Amino acid sequence: MSAATAAESQERRRSEAVAWLRALLRESALPLPPPRASDDELRAALADGALLRAALDKLGRPSSPRDEGGPAAAERDVGRFLAAVERMGLPSFAPSDLQTGPMSAVVACLLALRDQFVSHAGEGWTCGLPQNGRMHTMGFPGRENGQVTQNSEAREDGKQMETTLQKASRSPAMSEPSSVISRPELSSTSRHAGRNFHEVFQLRQGGYSDLPSSKISDMMKSTSLDNAPTQSLLSVVNGILDEIIERKNGEIPYHLAFLLRKIVLEVERRISTQAEHIRNQNNLMKAREEKYKSRIRVLEALASGKIHVSSNATNGKAHVAAEPVHQMKMEKDKFEEKKQLLEEDLTKLTKDKESVTRMTKDKEDMARFLNDKEDIIRLMKEKEEMARLMKEKEDTVSLKKGKDGDRNQSADEHIAKPIMYKDELISLMKEKENYKVTIMKLKLELEAMKSSCEKSHSLLETKNEDVLNLLKDKENSGNIISQLRQELATARRSHETYIQDLKTTALQENRDFEQRIKEVELKLEDSTKRGRHLEELLESRIKTWERKEIMLNQFVGVQMQNIQDLRLSSVSIRHEIQNCQKRWSEELSGLGQSLKVLANASEKYHATLEENRKLFNEVQELKGNIRVFCRIRPFLCNEDHKSSTTEITGDNGELILANPAKIGKEGNKLFKFNKVLGPTTSQDEVFKDIQPLVRSVLDGYNVCIFAYGQTGSGKTYTMTGPEAATEEELGVNFRALNDLFLISRNRGDTFNYEVSVQMIEIYNEQIHDLLGSNGSEKNLGILNSSLPNGLAVPDATLHPVNSTTDVIELMRTGLGNRSVGATALNERSSRSHSVVTVHVQGVDLKTGATLRGALHLVDLAGSERVDRSAVTGDRLKEAQHINKSLSALGDVIFSLSQKTSHVPYRNSKLTQVLQSSLGAYLSSSAI
Ligand SMILES: Nc1ncnc2c1ncn2[C@@H]1O[C@H](COP(=O)(O)OP(=O)(O)OP(=O)(O)O)[C@@H](O)[C@H]1O
Secondary structure (H helix, E strand, O other): OOHHHHHHHOOOHHHHHHHHHHOOOOOOOOOOOOOOOHHHHHHHHOOOHHHHHHHHOOOOOOOOOOOOOOOHHHHHHHHHHHHHHOOOOOOOOOOOHHHOOOOOHHHHHHOOOOHHHHHHHHHHHHHHHOOOOOOOOOOOOOOOOOEEEOOOHHHHHHHHHHHHHHHHHHHOOOOHHHHHOOOOOHHHHHHHHHHHHHHHOOOOOHHHHHHHHHHHHHHHHHHHHOOOOOHHHHHHHHHHHHHHHHHHOOOOOOOHHHHHHHHHHHHHHHHHHHHHHHHHHHHHHHHHHHHHHHHHHHHHHHHHHHHEEEEEEHHHHHHHHHHHHHHHHHHHHHHHHHHHHHHHHHHHHHHHHHHHHHHHHHHHHHHHHHHHHHHHHHHHHHHHHHHHHHHHHHHHHHHHHHHHHHHHHHHHHHHHHHHHHHHHHHHHHHHHHHHHHHHHHHHHHHHHHHHHHHHHHHHHHHHHHHHHHHHHHHHHHHHHHHHHHHHHHHHHHHHHHHHHHHHHHHHHHHHHHHHHHHHHHHHHHHHHHHHHOOOOOOOHHHHHHHHHHHHHHHHHHHHHHHHHHHHHHHHHHHHHHHHHHHHHHHHHHHHHHHHHHHHHHHHHHHHHHHHHHHHHHHHHHOOOOOOOEEEEOOOOOOOOOOOOOOEEEEOOOEEEEOOOOHHHHHHEEEEEEEEEOOOOOHHHHHHHHOHHHHHHOOOOOOEEEEEOEOOOOOOOHHHHHOOOOOOOOOOOOHHHHHHHHHHHHHHOOOOOEEEEHHHHHEOOOEEEEEOOOOOOOOOOOOOOOOOOOOOOOOOOOOOEEHHHHHOOOOOOHHHHHHEEEEEOOOOOOEEOOEEEEEEEEEOOOOOOOOEEEEEEEEOOOOOOOOHHOOOHHHHHHHHHHHHHHHHHHHHHHHHHHHOOOOOOOHHHHHHHOOOHHHHOOOOEEOO
């Protein structure tokens, strides 16, 4: 080691010694060396011996008060300190070291004392510390009867020392057998035996040496020692040791030594039992700690799981679950601390056991010493015997001298006896010399044994103090253990309560979790199924997309090829387009010329059409504004075929009606019509003659088609058709409307037509609306002068129609509202005039001119002679009105055909309604 390193080591050791000394004497008023004191500073602090004296006091070696100062007191304190150190077997130093020279020996002594103090702190040295009343009694760090006692200085300089002191103060020691070792055999008898032991050894009159050996042997053989309180045992040990000390010659009875040994063995056994008990307690505490740790882990897992699961959950629940966990953690820390204390106590007990072992060895040394002492006594006795023999020999010599005269007288007689004595004397002298040598050896051995005995006395004294301290610590430990038990019981109860609550909570939570787990499992299963389904779907779609991708790639390849081709062809097409554009421009210029020609031709075409329409209508007028066709219906199944005959005379419209019942001209009457249609004429053939008039309506003309005839002659059949008519049986009305819509659609490029329908009936000279919502109840009025739109009965409902179906639907509604009744001639006779008016308004798309036309489809009531109808009352009145109106119609038609100035329209409602159709500026046709 280099000089520098040695100096550093010495300085470090000196600092440690100074720190310990400052911590130990921190409450002292004496001046202390600075924390990093040099050798001289340390020497100056220790030179007067006051600090050394205070250290001894602090370490539980109180001395008498220092009533004087000066070098003498300093020398005495230093000497007392050195003596105490030597008694403890620690390295010492010379008093001159405190005057001059290095302080290494002093530092070594202080550190050894510190180490000894620390190592013996658990053996009761602290019993002398609490001089200021701050006893660390219950082993709870920093608490003095529940109050905090640590100060900052202790934390700074003597933390280690303080910790050691605290450990020492809370170390358990031996316990009384009855309080710690729960042995069933400790009955009242054993307690009585313990009392006997106490009575024997405490109520003695003299010393222990005076007790009869038989009594001591009886006590050692019995269970008195086993059941005696430890305090009593220690008192006996103290008493015996006191007697040993008092009797400096060491003449202690042998049986007392054995008793001492027995007591020490008993104390050792109790310490071992106590250590075993504490070890068991420690194991029990470890097991409980493991149990609590496992519960804490479970609770922490529950708490953490609860907090996570119900993150999606409430914070309040998490707080409730975390609070017991926090308390359990605090209790766990508490148990950790208790476990640490118990481990420290176990360590302390182990040290105590070692101390007792050392005491046992000392006791054995004492026993050997006593044996040696007996040998010495025996030798002394032999010596005394030798002295007695020497005295007898001297007496023999003196007797020889006194009897010289006698010997001279009988020299020859006694010559052999002195020689024998001489030899015997020589041998005795030799033997004496040997005895002297032996005695000298024995004296030396005795001296050595005396010094050993003194050391043993000193050690026993120390051990005695240790045992006392152990006893105090034992009592403290008892209190600590009882308090720990109470705390443990309290903690166990609170834990049980907590655990019960937590079990309940955990059970409930577990149920909830199980329920949730089931739900989650169901959802998971469902999700798994969905996932599988989706995976399958995904796979199929992936395959589909892969196929599509392949197809797309192929398609793209083809398209790219096509694009290439198209690019190539586009160039040629571009050229062709350019050529075409040239041609088109040339053709367009030609087309422009052609369009001009076409426009001129179109104008000429429209003019031609207009002229054609005019010519067409002029032709119609030339054919006659009033045309009368005669249709002969076939005989009905219930009619007599011979009752009348008809003869048709060709296309000139002449009809000869033959009556077989009459003779002459009366039997053959000639009638002249525009055309006569025979009984076999179909509905379509009848319409063919009327069809040109429908076209005139679209050209802005008014056309009136009405059927006239007697009841049952077939008017309704011709105009409407039979009930449930087939397509071939449809009447003039439907065919005319069908043709009207067909022609209007064909003229869609030149005209825009709007078609609307009115349907009225004239019954008993009253007009009813057959399409109104109120039915035919209301009597409508007629305008004297027709409106521009051709509406003669403006209050009748006007329904716009777009197709023949709409008109058929309206006509079925109107026919349902028509007044009918049974007559003698017809089972279902029309008792009113039915007028269906189709209003057409066409707008010329080119000129914007408006054309209005109207088509009146009239189904007149049956005309008949009243006498033939055999009607009376209402029917008679109906017939009279019908005949009157038909007569008025005949008069108007006659006037119009004769082109008279007055036309009697106002003679009936029928002629008033049809006035616009029968008037001068309109052409009409009639059947
Ligand atoms: N051309 C015809 N072919 C076959 N049957 C016909 C023809 N004309 C009329 N009939 C039938 O004659 C009967 C009477 O016809 P319808 O009812 O049309 O007479 P009407 O003149 O309207 O009578 P009313 O004046 O009493 O209403 C009906 O059964 C009808 O089917």
